[in-house]
Amino acid sequence: MLTDEIIDEVRVIRDAHAVKFGYDLQAIYGDLKKSEAEHIAAGHPCIPSHERPVPNTALQRSRFAHR
Numbered sequence: 001m002l003t004d005e006i007i008d009e010v011r012v013i014r015d016a017h018a019v020k021f022g023y024d025l026q027a028i029y030g031d032l033k034k035s036e037a038e039h040i041a042a043g044h045p046c047i048p049s050h051e052r053p054v055p056n057t058a059l060q061r062s063r064f065a066h067r
């Protein structure tokens with residue numbers, strides 16, 4: 001199996017974050033939501049998962065029509 005140093009780094013950071021909260025999922029979730037709220041308050045853009053852009057099907061039809 002190949003190893004990816006970026007994936008490994010993300011896993012180490014994620015595990016360190018989980019250890020900080022004793023692997024309590026509610027506490028981890030609360031911290032992530034708090035961090036998200038702070039970023040939004042600071043003016044950073046945030047697109048909630050339920051508001052993802054819908055693809056333009058007409059554009060997709062014309063893009064793949066010539067294949």
